[in-house]
Amino acid sequence: MLYQKYKYLAIIAGLLLNLSANASDPQIHMLVDTCIACHGTDGSSVGSATPNIANMREALFIKAMQDMKSGERPSTVMGVIAKGYTDNEIRIMANFFNQQQAILHRQNFDVQKAQKGRQLHNLYCNGCHTIEGPTDLLSNNLAGQQMPYLRHRLTEFINDADPTVSPLMKNALKHFIDNNSQESLDYLIHYYASLGGK
Ligand code: HEC
Ligand code: HEC
Known part of the structure; x- marks a missing residue:
């Protein structure tokens, strides 16, 4: 690692x-x-x-x-x-x-899913895609990222469709899915969307 x-x-x-x-x-x-x-x-x-x-x-x-x-x-x-x-x-x-300063546009998210997502993010993703704490140089901040794009990107990773993905990310995703489920990635997507404009 x-x-x-x-x-x-x-x-x-x-x-x-x-x-x-x-x-x-x-x-x-x-x-x-x-x-x-x-x-x-x-x-x-x-x-x-x-x-x-x-x-x-x-x-x-x-x-x-x-x-x-x-x-x-x-x-x-x-x-x-x-x-x-x-x-x-x-x-x-x-x-x-x-x-350029990121202007995070408002997206429609589910508050309860976003709350679950926040917990999962802090456990499984914040180590690299830091939202709470000092930023990591190796990965992007996902706050406010577009939901369909996130869904599309995670599906690419799951399907092994992108050979350029960092092994750090591949392992993190595998670890997440092993301990949760593929479906619970949706909570994370709602959490990132919830960090956009109100
Ligand atoms: C050990 C470090 C690490 C962990 C933990 C990690 N990632 Fe990543 N992730 C990366 C790196 C490195 C990249 C490639 C650089 C980038 O696009 O940010 C990446 C890329 C991504 C991308 C693509 C971003 C883009 O702009 O295309 C998404 C989405 C993503 N990660 C989501 C997650 C989620 C959700 C979790 C938690 C389940 C997670 N990552 C955990 C390191 C990590
Ligand atoms: C027609 C719409 C369109 C135009 C014009 C466009 N992009 Fe994109 N961009 C996209 C889409 C959609 C994606 C996601 C990848 C894909 O499906 O092509 C993307 C992805 C990206 C990414 C990857 C982001 C990430 O998180 O990994 C970068 C960087 C990028 N574009 C830069 C640019 C730059 C620089 C230009 C101008 C020279 C540009 N784009 C013009 C639609 C566009």
């Missing part, structure tokens, strides 16, 4: 090594204009199947873009979109979206 964590950290650190995202404002806006149609002006998506990317960690953003660009990570639209950008442009966009 610790070894895996260091190995993953090394990959992430490697992606950040050449991070010299120098670009002028008009250049940046030319690049991100395409993205905001789906991901929202500030990276806070309004379409429910599109993830929020505001404030996303740069290394994870770059990894996601490159994995979708290569086709290793399955995607509906992003594979084609990502192919249109160079490594440097991806770095510039990673930096831009990282600087």
Whole structure:
């Protein structure tokens, strides 16, 4: 587990090594204009199947873009979109979206499910996707993430459809399902949605 964590950290650190995202404002806006149609002006998506990317960690953003660009990570639209950008442009966009403050839109969630989800999150997920406590550099903050996107992503992980998923996440998910059930992942999705706008 610790070894895996260091190995993953090394990959992430490697992606950040050449991070010299120098670009002028008009250049940046030319690049991100395409993205905001789906991901929202500030990276806070309004379409429910599109993830929020505001404030996303740069290394994870770059990894996601490159994995979708290569086709290793399955995607509906992003594979084609990502192919249109160079490594440097991806770095510039990673930096831009990282600087945007996440605006968490309100979603319809079930209060009771969200309460159960909070407990499960603190037991099984908060160690990496920190919501309460200091942030972990290796994983994204899931607070306010779009419910259909979360459902879709977890299903991909369960079905082994994404070979780029971190082994840390794979093991955590297996541990969760072994001790609970696949259905109770729904509580977690309601919990993350409950952290969005009121
Ligand atoms: C047509 C809508 C659309 C556009 C335009 C779009 N995206 Fe996406 N984006 C998506 C969807 C949907 C996903 C989920 C993966 C998939 O199904 O393609 C996604 C996923 C992502 C992810 C992965 C997030 C994560 O949490 O792993 C990143 C990063 C991303 N997009 C960045 C961008 C950037 C940068 C641009 C502009 C160059 C862009 N997107 C343009 C719809 C869009
Ligand atoms: C040991 C660390 C660890 C634990 C525990 C963990 N994860 Fe993850 N998770 C990761 C890493 C690393 C990634 C890949 C980077 C990222 O997307 O955040 C990830 C990715 C994800 C993603 C995809 C995010 C995206 O933007 O596409 C979801 C959803 C997720 N985890 C949910 C959970 C849930 C729910 C739990 C608890 C049952 C959990 N994780 C527990 C490390 C962990």
